[in-house]
Amino acid sequence: MISRLPVLSFYANTRGGPYIISWIHRLGGLLLTGFILAHIYTLLSLSSPASYAEAVKAYNSFPSTLLEWALAIPLIFHALNGGRIILYECYGLRNDRSMIKWVLSASLIYVTILAFFMLLGNQSVSTMFYWIVVLPFAVVAVYSLNGRLGPLPHAFTWKLQRMTGAFLLVMAPAHML
Numbered sequence: 001m002i003s004r005l006p007v008l009s010f011y012a013n014t015r016g017g018p019y020i021i022s023w024i025h026r027l028g029g030l031l032l033t034g035f036i037l038a039h040i041y042t043l044l045s046l047s048s049p050a051s052y053a054e055a056v057k058a059y060n061s062f063p064s065t066l067l068e069w070a071l072a073i074p075l076i077f078h079a080l081n082g083g084r085i086i087l088y089e090c091y092g093l094r095n096d097r098s099m100i101k102w103v104l105s106a107s108l109i110y111v112t113i114l115a116f117f118m119l120l121g122n123q124s125v126s127t128m129f130y131w132i133v134v135l136p137f138a139v140v141a142v143y144s145l146n147g148r149l150g151p152l153p154h155a156f157t158w159k160l161q162r163m164t165g166a167f168l169l170v171m172a173p174a175h176m177l
Contacts, residue, residue: 017097017100018096018100021081021100021103024077024081025077025078025081025082025085027074028074028075028077028078028081029078031074032074032075032078035071042055060121065118065119065121068118069111069114069115069118072110072111072114072176073107073111075172075176076107076110076111076114076172076173076176077103077104077107079168079169079172079173080103080106080107080110080169081103082165082168082169083103083165083166083169084099084100084102084103085165086145086162086165086166086169087099089162090145090148090149090152090162091148110173113177114176114177117177130174130175133174134170134171134174137170138166138167138170138171139167141166141167141169141170142163142166142167145162145163145166146159146163149162149163
């Protein structure tokens with residue numbers, strides 16, 4: 001498929017697939033940053049219960065559900081590829097070809113399952129249950145990664161980015177489901 005796209009095929013042939021994956025990861029991160037800012041702005045503008053109820057009704061429409069599902073594709077890829085990068089940089093797992101296949105396969109499986117649940121539209125989880133179940137997994141992921149990062153000579157900001165990535169690797173997919 002990449003061989004049919006002129007620019008991507010050039011970079012795939014000269015620099016390899018991991019180079020393309022790294023740029024897709026960066027572009028996905030920029031897209032998600034823009035979405036988060038728009039999401040926060042939208043939530044802040046919902047100051048009254050009536051406006052919140054109207055917005056929720058609009059968000060429950062099929063076009064909004066389809067847009068939310070489409071946004072899940074870069075989010076899940078970015079989260080799982082970030083996990084691959086953490087495994088690569090912090091744990092020494094360097095088999096790029098098979099790890100990229102796993103990231104792409106797991107992303108495809110996840111967005112397929114998510115589409116199924118979103119089309120059903122009848123599932124809900126209490127906020128308290130979500131935080132009680134998901135937060136401990138995220139904290140364990142950050143704590144275990146912090147043990148690996150502690151002795152490394154990298155800058156604090158580099159370590160912080162990896163730790164927030166481990167936190168979001170758990171939180172973001174759970175939030176979308």
